[in-house]
Amino acid sequence: SIYHAPNPGQPIVSSVNTITAGVSRYLGNIFKPYATNALSYVRETTDFLRKLQSTQNFPDNNILATMDVEALCTNIQHKDGLQTITNTIQNKEESHIITTLCDFVLTHNYFTFDNKTYLQINRTAMETPMAPQYSNIFMADLEQRFVTTAPRNHFSI
Template structure:
């Protein structure tokens, strides 16, 4: 047990209790509020507010009790110096930690753990990045120039009052991290040489908060699309209300690598279509949203193996608004290819779409 980390967690828990007691309610995510002629989110910088006067005697007693238990555990560990695993397991873990020739990743599906040789992992990563229609190698770090583009965009939103002061401060990432590329091995397809599902970890990147902002605005559009299904239980409940007939056929289909194949112009066209169809967004805000999506898509850069790359098509798996964006793209395709202009669409008893 790490005593210091346990103490920090205890203090965070106390603050959380005090805040809940102070506000007497929990925040609701993805609330869209009306302010003037534009729609806004509740996004804002994380508050450091701590209503210490809400600390009760019960909280203080709980705090003292936990601290006492922490000290007891520290004394036990010093006296016993015992581990909860065997010596052999300890040696194995230490050996794995020191082994720089192995890569350990979660499997793409099934929740398993995959251990690959470094050479094999890097070969697949370079194969993925070698697709010049999807990725472009960059000569240097583009962080500074891309940060400038985002700053200009956010300044514009603030000047037009499309962004509130809270939204502006939240979206402006002062010290952005460089996104990192990795992939998840698809061992369900090939156990010996598993292909990879590319992921870009963009937590703390220049586009991370803007992506979250766009997701808040796009989620209500996704839910309103004709084929939307929330989860497994939703489709089970829907099927329960259908009387099966001998002439019916059950069909499933899958889109291969959807996130990385959506052309930017078609994806933006789809989002623009549904924003206008909903009829609740001002044209100026629609333009601002589309500009933000283009900004993320066209500046989706990342680092891998001492080099920088730019994704040329599609959106990265890992960015917050990607599922909403992909859902709306598919809904737009369905609008053109399923619901209108095709007589076979009239023969559908039920049609639903789910994006994991």
């Protein structure tokens, strides 16, 4: 991964003590099993190395590739993220409730800067507690759709 210096024009706003913080923490806990059950989920470097070492019959002509999405949280459109959550959670009643709560968190992200109150109207707030798991679920869904529709053969570890 290449280090990019943070953009000084984009301060990260804390979500601690906001009206959505509790619901967002709850959703982060709900989303965690969905996010970590993805076939490509890697907890950290040691986990990746362990998976790589346990892989047998890795074809010689394969190329190992990774991807990194810059500013993932802030690039997920609400409708796309909510649709992914709806598709991921199989129980329709549970899916409806969780998607409704998720929509609330996404659309009620108020913050104060320079004594003025703002509402973030697009994309996911980086500091909301549900953001990491929500983003992982979104990427797992995107990856799964890519792998199942791509014209090449793939080998997963």
